[in-house]
Amino acid sequence: MTENAQSPHNAMLVAPIRRRSKMTRLWRALRKAPPSAWFGLIVIVVYIFTAIFAPLLAPYSETELIGGAFEPWGGKFILGTDQLGRDMLSRMIYGARNTVGIAFLTAILSFVLGGALGLTAAISGRWIDQLLSRSVDVLMSIPPLIFALVLLSIVGSSVPNLIIIMAVLDSTRVFRLSRSVAQGVVVMDYVEAARLRGEKLPWIMRREILPNIMPPLVAEFGLRFCFVFLTISALSFLGLGIQPPTADWGSMVRDNAALITYGDITPLLPAGAIALLTVSVNLVVDWFLHKTSGLRE
């Protein structure tokens, strides 16, 4: 953005190469990034890679019983086996796909829902805004984990239920943020102009408002993902989230927790995998916020 603003004719002349200049800009920003952000980015890339290529990386299947229960590390099973005799390493790898994938889907759904409603409230104002805001206030006055437990006790635990419930509960936070940042943009003259020339609500949202509120929303996406990821893991740990035999880090901790009393650190691995990803996302979000808002502490 800043480069184009400094040399407007340059951007006009070299329009076809703009894409490349974007890449170089990204690369330049990355080179200046602090080591913490680099660490975070690398960890995230490794997780994504593991999630996508899980079937190729895992030595065994995620559900097959291939050994005795609780076999020690080393030999045929690098990280031993779990309480039923399934390969721990394979389940860890598939867990990246299942746990992270489900949390990611939930965060996206929550963003689409909360973002759309938040923008609608900000643009329409009046009673629509009042109605939506007050409903969100009420939903937010119940702790999300508790609300999720109530809903899960009614509909039962399954992956689609889990995704929908968490997305709806989490979208309240997205609603608040997108509404408040959009309110600053809605009063701008160019939005008024678009409205006067008769553009419809979705067009104004997408073309006039969304591009201007992107940075805080992207940062928020990282934080929301962390929150959803931790909550779903917590629910799975309680035995009420992702159900067996799907390999999932939260329930793997619960299933193998007995090992800890023998001084075996196996149950800490899935828990650590969860923590590492959240720390990394947080580090990247911190860096991103610094870059985009010039936020100084």
Place this chain on the structure above:
Amino acid sequence: MNPVLRTVLQRLGLGIATLFVVSIIISLTIELLPGDFAKAVLGQAATPETVAAFQHSVGLDQSPVVRYFKWVGGILQGDFGESYASAGSLAGHRRLVADMIGPRLLNTLFLASAAALIAVPLSLVLGMMAALYRNSIFDRAVNVISLTAISSPEFFLAYILIMFLAVKFPIFISLASITPGMPFLDRLYAIVLPTLTLVLVILAHMMRMTRAAIINLLASPYIEMSRLKGATPKQIIMRHALPNAWAPIVNVIALNLAYLVVGVVIVEAVFTYPGIGQLMVDAVSKRDQPVVQGCALVFAMTYILLNLLADIVTIVSNPRLLHPR
């Protein structure tokens, strides 16, 4: 009327209204969502007759409105209804939800207040120090550690503590089971590890928020003004910063105590502590709706009360409201 009093009363009214709406939501979610309780409680093999008898005995055959008012009316008199587990079994042993929640709520409050008593003063001191010595090694170390603690799931911290303090070096016990007749010191000893976990979780949150609040405050123009006119650091903090800092600090405390409400569910599960969180999780997996609803209402009530308290303290401690022009 005094503006402070008026605002406080407004907030109180709003809090009660919220609680009322929340109770409606908790009781109505059953109607809005599909779910066959009789089958879930009695098993798939239940005959239509037993299902009908069960629905009649727990009142599922009545209209939602009637059921809601019966439920709320009961709660106002301290009766949370009867557990499905006892309504399903034909033996006459009745289990009242209030009897199940009562003692466990006390246990949970014991655990949560122990954690709060340690975490609140500690985090305020650490947060203020981090803010005053901003960008020092101390500040950075505190920042990295607290970020890690926030990002870790509660059960990760809990198992690490068990690993080191109960297994490798058996100083404390990993099972925090407490019984009614236990002496006070034994109780304290039993809850050391769960308390420590909760302290770690909210300490990090509170510290970061306190630090941000203080830094925000120290950057405001009137602090710079007092510094320019030659006030000593002590004067700046005591006379200019603190009166305005109370509101954000109390807000931070209340928000995190509300966060304890959620953290407690997981920590109780790890240490098998007989608290209300455990009760709720068990009830959810058994789909024992009256117990789930009762627990949810208690949790929501605590959460709303704490937020209300934060609001009121913010209003009462606001210098601009206290000294109106």
